[in-house]
Amino acid sequence: LAQNFAAKQAEAILGHRDQNRAAHTDISNPDRKDGDYAADDGEKMKALVWMRKNDVRVVETSKPKIIDDHDAIVKITGTTICGSDVHIMHGVIVQMEKGDILGHEFCGVVEAVGAAVTRLKPGQRVVNSFCISCGECEFCKKKLTTACEKTNASRLHEKLYGGQMGGIFGYSHFTGGYAGGQAEYVRVPLADNNLLEIPDSVPDEKGLYLSDVLPTSYHSVVYTGVKEGDTVAIWGLGPIGLMACVWAFQKGAKRVIAIDINWRTDYAKSKIDRLETINFSKLKNGETVPTKVGEPQDCWFYPRCSTDSLTLYSNPECLSALLSCPQCLINGLTRLGK
Ligand SMILES: [Zn+2]
Ligand SMILES: [Zn+2]
The missing domain is CATH 3.40.50.720 (NAD(P)-binding Rossmann-like Domain)
Structure with missing residues (x-):
């Protein structure tokens, strides 16, 4: 708890890295910012959220909506609990905030896409990449997508490790503060780059492993x-x-x-x-x-x-x-x- 508090204070002093971002970050729950990120029709969904160390809960929260033109909204049909989620439970990962939606491995069906999404359309089955990358920065061009420089605004990460890393779904504000997929719906930024279509011949139980473990x-x-x-x-x-x-x-x-x-x-x-x-x-x-x-x-x-x-x-x-x-x-x- 003290570590998490200190991390939050440090980020406040260092100042968030607001320049050069390819997506809106730190929307770890659509209900943040008085519901600015919530679906316009007021629809609700169930999601697993972090409350504090050793305390996660399924709660009702707002369904997400398209924020950036390159976003997609995915209706979740499968998700996992990763070993890395256990580190969050144990309080090892800093910059967690009460109400953050967890889950970085998921598959589902595209429900809606933003105007700039060209490769995907509603109704397609997809699996996510656990890391969120822009596809165009120096590191993405070398296919080092976890080192993407444009999808994580945490200055604390930059100072602690001497460099930026990309965003991760459902994995604290240390990695971008994105809402995760242990929910009924998720917003996927830069969807063309971070979702892979699953062929009909591949069931969710197999396709899902492509998000991280495999x-x-x-x-x-x-x-x-x-x-x-x-x-x-x-x-x-x-x-x-x-x-x-x-x-x-x-x-x-x-x-x-x-x-x-x-x-x-x-x-x-x-x-x-x-x-x-x-x-x-x-x-x-x-x-x-x-x-x-x-x-x-x-x-x-x-x-x-x-x-x-x-x-x-x-x-x-x-x-x-x-x-x-x-x-x-x-x-x-x-x-x-x-
Ligand atoms: Zn994982
Ligand atoms: Zn990048």
């Missing part, structure tokens, strides 16, 4: 540089870690060793052929992960997706494994500096 895990394996014949260590077996194991094999890894501290190792082994696992909490005296693996690891990958994996990360064994490995990746959300 691309995040795939992107991580590609960026770590996994190649034919590699030995890959994956620390942490939440959803991202599990899928990274599959992608690593698909990229030709010779061995994939997954490390965690609990039942997840047995679960992963039962689901993924050829996967080797190490339950870190059961290492005997004198045993280490490298001695158990028995050969140098080419790639080290830390998905950072569960509370348990946060515990792993703070372990010296995990850090020393990182330092001894030529290709490493720590999965996260932000970019540091320019």
Whole structure:
């Protein structure tokens, strides 16, 4: 609570980054600003909102409306609770405000589009990108969309990390203050760039994974540089870690060793052929992960997706494994500096 309060004060002192934005930010609930962002006909909807640490509630609030010409309004048909949402619950994410609508992974049907939307039309089934990008800034042109410079007005983020990151649906004013998709409707800014059409042959339950979990895990394996014949260590077996194991094999890894501290190792082994696992909490005296693996690891990958994996990360064994490995990746959300 104190951290969140301090973050809010710091943002007030630093001043919001109002220049150079491609979309209206900080509309984390259509009822903010005395209902200026609410549907004109007064229609209501149900949404999951953050109240305070360890307190989220389903409430009735106003349905969103088109604010910018490039917006779309999507009627939600599927959404998820991501491991990253748990960090919000636990109070780790700053610049949350009471009433912020949560949820950065969703699919649904386009209900309305603004005048500047050209690629989408009402009635289409779509899945969102969890990050909100403009498609035209320096970083978007390089396809580094989570580093978009035009969709997040948080000055605090810029000062803390030395650079801007893009907006994220339902994930605090630290990442743009956009309302999320754990609701009946959501406003999607820059819709042509942030929504992907789902073919009729793909059900919601599959298409939904394209909003975060599948691309995040795939992107991580590609960026770590996994190649034919590699030995890959994956620390942490939440959803991202599990899928990274599959992608690593698909990229030709010779061995994939997954490390965690609990039942997840047995679960992963039962689901993924050829996967080797190490339950870190059961290492005997004198045993280490490298001695158990028995050969140098080419790639080290830390998905950072569960509370348990946060515990792993703070372990010296995990850090020393990182330092001894030529290709490493720590999965996260932000970019540091320019
Ligand atoms: Zn997510
Ligand atoms: Zn951009």
